[in-house]
Amino acid sequence: MEQAISDPLIDATGAGRLGGRAIAGKGHAGWTRASHWIVAVSVVTLAFTGFVILMAHPRLYWGAVGNDLTPALIELPISRNYRHGGWVPDPPFSAQAGSPASAIRTYDILNYNGWGRSLHFLAAWFLVVTGAVYLVAGIVTGHFRRHLVPRAGELKPRLIREDLVGHLHLRIQPARGGPPYGLLQKAAYCGVVFVALPMMILTGLAMAPAITAGYPWLASMFGGSQSARTIHFCFFALLVLFIVVHVLMVVLSGFRAQMRAMIFGK
């Protein structure tokens, strides 16, 4: 892994020559390092507890409501609760065929939501507070403008194609320990910071009965609380994909150099 730092393109100060012009590695500011690790721990905790919560009811729906007696959009085979039986029909509410019904569940489901959900929300508090500080700092310090948002000149089809082909051939640039970032790298970070994590928080709030009582548009903008739950799951899957690729890129570009940069700065 030391090769990454003694790469002929990069000198000991992190300055180097890439793509034919000199690029100085800027390192990570203290506040980006702190927020990176708080958010990292929060997101991993949220992903794990979110999965635990999903195991209790591994069915996803579209609309305002959905349950075992209504059709599912997606059924996930992720716990013994998947397509479990043990339903005894209740006397019907109405004699009309096809009218809403009730059934008694006799099956003992797997459910760790007591600690699962409380830990989920504890981690969510860390994410929301850190995320809010990060967003303000990112704007005030110019971090977003200078390092994250792609410049107009970068968005040329040729450059996008080159970066894409390079990544697909696993030609990963050696560790620079911080900005400047590549084009796809910027797109991935912007997607997580400005789209995926805000969507996770909004769809999470849209599932809460007290919050949607106060702000019903939160649920209706997603087509109902169960739709919000489904979207919440989809962004969870995208974020897990991001984490896998992110860690892979860290490893391929020089794990020790990148970790050192994200922990100590340079």
Place this chain on the structure above:
Amino acid sequence: MKKETLITTRRAVLSGLASCGGLLAGGCSKTLPPTYGNVLRMGDLLTYKAHRLLLPVHSLAKEYEHGDISSIPAIGNTNPADPRQPTFNADRGAIYQRVRDSGFADWRLSIEGRVARPGAYSLAELKRFPSRTQITKHTCEEGWSAIAEWTGVPLRRVLEAAGMLPSARFVQFYAFDDSAEGLDMLDALHPQTILAYGMNGRDLPISHGAPVRLRVERQLGYKSVKFLRRIVVTDEFDDLGKIGSLQNGWAWYVGI
């Protein structure tokens, strides 16, 4: 310049954390749910306080149209007289069997604690109060939800009739099985918090909590206690011991 920004941010984070600490220290008094030194309960308490601080107090949960009523599973204890059910209690299970055999004519709902006129209400007496019918969404903590029509008497009417004392801060609800839940006054006096005896235009079925269940529309389903037998008004927070949600590892406030 950059250094200064960093210090300011750090100071802001520190003062933010300090104020969070002040918020959580309140957990020691008996006007808030206890944390037992458990970090998960501290997070729950922070969420509760944030909801009470930030959310509009008088907002109503969305009410739906008749055509929106959906199928609804009956889970948890679906018959307190059945020894095979979770949270079964032998003594009260036998009482439940007896009042059920009477068509709930012998059922009484006891109102006790910090009220001027404690007493017991029959089903017929509860039905003499002005009723409220609401078509609302039941959100189960498991992840599913359902829409049903509920008819009952607003809890506020009953508490006022019993002469709730001005010092009262919490209301505890005890069921025929070994389960109980508590509400603060904000949720207890909320217009959609009702003692429901009707569901989808019929008597409340056994599996859904006959003869009377609580409906708390701004919290998760497990706060809507089924098979009610006793309501206790208190000045202080009561964790309800072994039959309460807190000591079983579940959050007390679940407006989520």
